[in-house]
Amino acid sequence: MYEILGKLFLYIIAGFILILICVVILAIVSYKYNKTIFPKFILFFIDNFTNIIKKILKVLGLNERILYQVGIELRNKINMESFRKIPPKDKIIVLPQCIRSIRCPARLDPKIGIICIKCGLCKFKEIKEIAEKYGYRIFLVPGGRFVERIILNLKPKAAIGVACLKDLYRAMKEVNKHGIVAIGLPLAKEGCVETLFDINELIRLIINTEGEHPRPC
Numbered sequence: 001m002y003e004i005l006g007k008l009f010l011y012i013i014a015g016f017i018l019i020l021i022c023v024v025i026l027a028i029v030s031y032k033y034n035k036t037i038f039p040k041f042i043l044f045f046i047d048n049f050t051n052i053i054k055k056i057l058k059v060l061g062l063n064e065r066i067l068y069q070v071g072i073e074l075r076n077k078i079n080m081e082s083f084r085k086i087p088p089k090d091k092i093i094v095l096p097q098c099i100r101s102i103r104c105p106a107r108l109d110p111k112i113g114i115i116c117i118k119c120g121l122c123k124f125k126e127i128k129e130i131a132e133k134y135g136y137r138i139f140l141v142p143g144g145r146f147v148e149r150i151i152l153n154l155k156p157k158a159a160i161g162v163a164c165l166k167d168l169y170r171a172m173k174e175v176n177k178h179g180i181v182a183i184g185l186p187l188a189k190e191g192c193v194e195t196l197f198d199i200n201e202l203i204r205l206i207i208n209t210e211g212e213h214p215r216p217c
């Protein structure tokens with residue numbers, strides 16, 4: 001009896017490892033060829049077995065950033081349809097404060113983050129004007145606590161986040177757990193100061209979602 005149970009246990013473990021290896025292969029295919037295969041299935045394993053998948057990637061000599069990148073892309077694909085259906089007034093955009101110029105003259109509000117005075121030293125001025133024209137509320141924040149506070153206060157139904165790969169993957173996962181439809185745009189250049197985001201991609205995302213012309217709010 002114990003022998004049968006022992007064998008069964010080994011088969012289950014072997015099956016589980018096999019599934020994880022398949023997930024890693026599918027994730028690598030998604031990453032390399034920009035093709036998404038079984039998005040919900042892969043994302044489920046990425047979300048729930050992150051550490052094991054990271055170890056498998058390490059054994060294969062691959063960077064764990066693949067996991068975050070694929071996680072973000074899959075979540076974007078899965079969420080996009082729902083995101084489009086939500087009106088802009090229920091959507092927020094959150095960018096990290098590291099995109100600011102080091103000479104940024106704006107002050108920090110403890111509730112909503114940086115109060116941009118549109119000096120034009122960074123791209124936030126431009127994206128703020130466009131996003132607000134489309135009815136989005138847009139924030140520049142120093143960290144996750146601010147995002148939580150904004151979400152608690154405004155109760156948005158959807159959010160576009162811009163951040164470094166790892167933070168973005170984690171934030172999208174967290175936000176999704178609270179029923180908020182999350183779309184992510186990784187920073188084009190990561191770091192601590194004067195990081196870069198692809199403003200054209202963000203504008204494209206807004207226009208593709210809301211249409212060429214802003215709807216009256």
Ligand code: SF4
Pocket residue numbers: 100101103104105106114115116117118119120121122123124125140
């Ligand atoms: S545009 Fe706004 S956020 Fe950017 S540097 Fe000027 S005040 Fe700061």
